Structure formats: C-alpha cells, structure tokens
Amino acid sequence: MTVTARPDLYPTRIIGEPVPQQRPDPTVWGSAPGPLSEEQLARYESGGYLVLDELLSGEEVAVYLEELRRLGTDPALRASRRVILEPDSDQVRSVFEVEKVSDLFATLLRSPRLTDIARQVLDSDVYIHQSRVNYKPGFGGAPFHWHSDFETWHSEDGMPRPRAFSVSIALTENHPFNGPLMVMPGTHKSFIPTVGETPEDYHEESLRVASPSVGSPDQRHLTRMATEHGIEQITGPAGSAVMFDSNLLHGSNGNLSPFARSNIFIVYNSVENTLGSPFSAPKPRPQHLSNREFPTASA
Template sequence: MYDVIHSTREIGYGVFKACFSDSEVNTIKSRIDCYINNQDYGVVYEEDGSTIRGIHGLHLKDDFFSGLIKDPRLLNLAEEHLGSKCYLHQLKINFKRPFKGAPWPWHQDFPYWKEGDGILKPDLINIAIFIDDASMLHGSLCMIPKSHLLGNISKKVIDETSWKADVSSNLTYQIEKQHIERLTANDNFEFITGKAGDVLVFDPLVIHASGNNISTYDRRLLILTYNSVDNLPVNPKHQRPDFLSANDYTPLSAI
C-alpha cells in the first residue's frame, strides 16, 4: 500500500496489482449488469444515444456498492493518502464498449469538482478498480507523469452549465494542445494496462486521457473518488445531481 501511495504522490498515480480476486471481480460485474438496461438518471450514453458510456451513483441505491466504498483495501488507501477521514464524493463506472467506446480527451478531474461542486482544494483521491483486463486495444488510460505538480492548468472549452457535458466525449474542461505537446515530448506518458482486479490510484490533478476501444471486449473501470472531510464543498456555482456530487459528508468507517 505504501509503495502505491508514494508513487501517487511522486508521479501522480500508482497501481496495486491483484488487489481484488477473480471471484470478487465477478461479483462486481454481476451487480453492474443489473443496471445496464436500467434507464436511470445516473446512466449516460455515447453520442449514438444507445451505447452506454457510464453509470453513476450506484452506492446510493445498492447495498453492495455502499459496502464496497468502505472496503478497507480502498478506504485505508484513501485515508492514508489524504491524511484524514474521508467521505465518498463520487462513484462511477466508465464503460468502453467493444468498437463503440469513445475517447476521453486530455483533462484533469479536479476542475469539475472545484467549479461544479465548490470543492476548493484538490485534497481528493481517485481509486479505480479494473473490472476487465485492459490492454492497448481497449482504450486504456494514458497518464502524464508528474503533471499533478503543475496545479490546475485546465481550460473551459464548452460554455454551458449542464452536468451532461462533464461526462461526455467532449468534456467541459480540457488541456490545451500546446500543453500536451510540451508535456508529452520525449515520450513522457504512460499507458496504464493491467488485469481485472488491479487497482489504480491517481491524483485529481494528474493529466490523463484514453482512446477508443477497438477490441471485441468491454473495458470497464469502477472509479471511487474520496474527499477529505476537511475539504467540504463551499457554495457550488451549480447544483449537480447527487450521483455526481455527494451531499452526505459523513466520514466513512471500514467494514
């Protein structure tokens, strides 16, 4: 655990290999499958309007996921990294369907929580469980090492207040081309590949992106965003839905 935390602090991300067993991953898959055909307000689609892109907020309505966010393997990582008790700000499953899963442009996560939810400091941490194996064919995440040390360098590229732009393939806040050209010079980037059950921890300011899924298999990531209880939202500009922005700040306890 400490190697992952050290790596996350140093370069912006770290991977905990084989954190979850095959059996545990299969259980997670079965619970996700219960919601794939559910026209729920936390489900979003690709531009074709029919290919699922993401499911949000399952911990708000499913006991399995409300328990998962308190799993000590995840919660202890979050508390150790943040140095405080924390609550879950957001849970989402990012889908990349075979041949249809669209990219995520270069971006940082923190601007969405700062501008959309009123969280003033980047004292949050993302913990992502690989639900499927992820190779280069699957549209794996690509990280720019140490980019979290630059602070918030995102630019608003879509002038609207709807939360739907925050989860679309054309994100509200992105990183300008000149920054990417400079930061990725000399192959300064890393594709995060791995096996189902691996866990990726990454800083909310690390710059990342992902491409199309050109494989015949799903590539799903279950991403938990924990926020420090010392970093609660303050006067958000826009009230985003509770499946994107928590309104329960009760500190979590491991089970």
C-alpha cells in the same frame, strides 16, 4: 454580518492566456499509518498514481461484473439521471452514484481495504465524493479527453483543494487496444487553468461527448506536458486497480476492439475539503455527480 469570500488557490475557466502554476498543496497529506508502504507512497507522490495489483480476487471480479451488467440493464435505472449513454449509441457509458443503487458496490466502496488507503494518503477521515461504473463497451466505447478531475471538481463542484484521489478497479482486462487509462506521470504537481466560461448545466454535455468544449487544457500545454512527462498506459488484468491524484492529467482512447474495458470508479475526498459553491460555474452539479451529504466513507 460580513461574509468572507473563500480564497481561490486554483483559478480556472478564465478569459485570456492560461498560465500553469506550481501546486501549493501536497500529494500525500501527512504521515498517517496505513496499508501502503513508504516505497508505494513515494511512487504515488512522485508520479501521481499507483497500481494496486490483485485488489480483487477472481471470484469477486465475477460477482461485481454480474452486478455491473445488472445495473446496465435495469430499465428504471436507465431512465434516471444517474445513467449516461455513449455519444453515438444507446449503449450505457456510465452509471453514477452506485453506492445508492447497489448494496454490493456500497460495501466495497466503504470497505477498509479502500478507505484505509484513503485515510492514509489524505491524512483525515474521508467520504465518497463521486462513484460510478464505466462500461467502455467493445466496438464503440468513446474516448475521454485529456483533463484534470480536480479542475472540474474545483470549478463546477466547489472543491477547494486537491485533497482527493480516484481509484479505478478493473472488472475486465485492460489491454493496450481497448481504451485503457492513459496518464502523464508527474503532471499532478502543476495546475493548468482552462479557458472559457462554464455553460449552464454543462455536465449534460461534458459527461457524454468525446471532446468537451470547456475544461481541458489547450493542445499547446498538453503537448508541452506530454513532452516533459511522457504518457503511460495503465494495462493489467481484471481485479487490478490504479489510484491517481485528483490533479493528474489523464484520458483514454476509444475502444475499437471487441472487448469491453469496464471498471468501478470511486473518488475519496477529505472531510476537511468538503464542497462549497462552485468557483467557476453558475450553480453546483447535481448530487449524483458531486456528493454534498458528507457521510464518512465507512458509515
């Protein structure tokens, strides 16, 4: 039997000079009806992100914030692979696969207020590719270096195309001084390959260090993209959210303030874009980082 190799539309983790390419895929994948207006879809398509005001009520924020604290202090969970600690302390940085460890978060992640948006933008049924809660504690929450999520998901998880997006829901206020999300609007329309081979079990380094050794565009390309597109901070109250395209360049500074910048983070992927073997890594990342079970998000 002849096995046909999958085409790689987004080659990365290369040796030599990285050459950016125009993205051949859309940002909004169809014209399915849904909760977003035409104006909202146009802003998302153009900039690669969209702020959703008051996604959660104040009462809901309080409930989810307490659940976040419970997960962060659960000793059994803390001893598992789902928990990532800060690079310079034993404080919790992230808890992954929260729909498996919290019924409360599972209900939210699979709720129509989120999945209806995902189906509208991706023009298909969807599933949760990845989920986590990020703590970004005061006096020590480390930065996240500039990167495209899709570059990682493509090279290390085997996601074929950028038919996915993330939603970050604020559980604490996003101030300019506590390490909020930063984005380069419009950069989702260009794919920038990165240089270097993916080391074995690279996720054990990349999820914890502030500046991973592989997977971020070089400074020359980042400077050019920032000059052309600018940098915007996503600030706002607890309960607000931002959805952003999987290929949008983003990052965040460290948190030197006393105030945590904590959020719920969900990635929705199209069921027509499920994972195969990694395009540029020795083996797939673990299940808690890249879901291969493919239930629909509303299941």
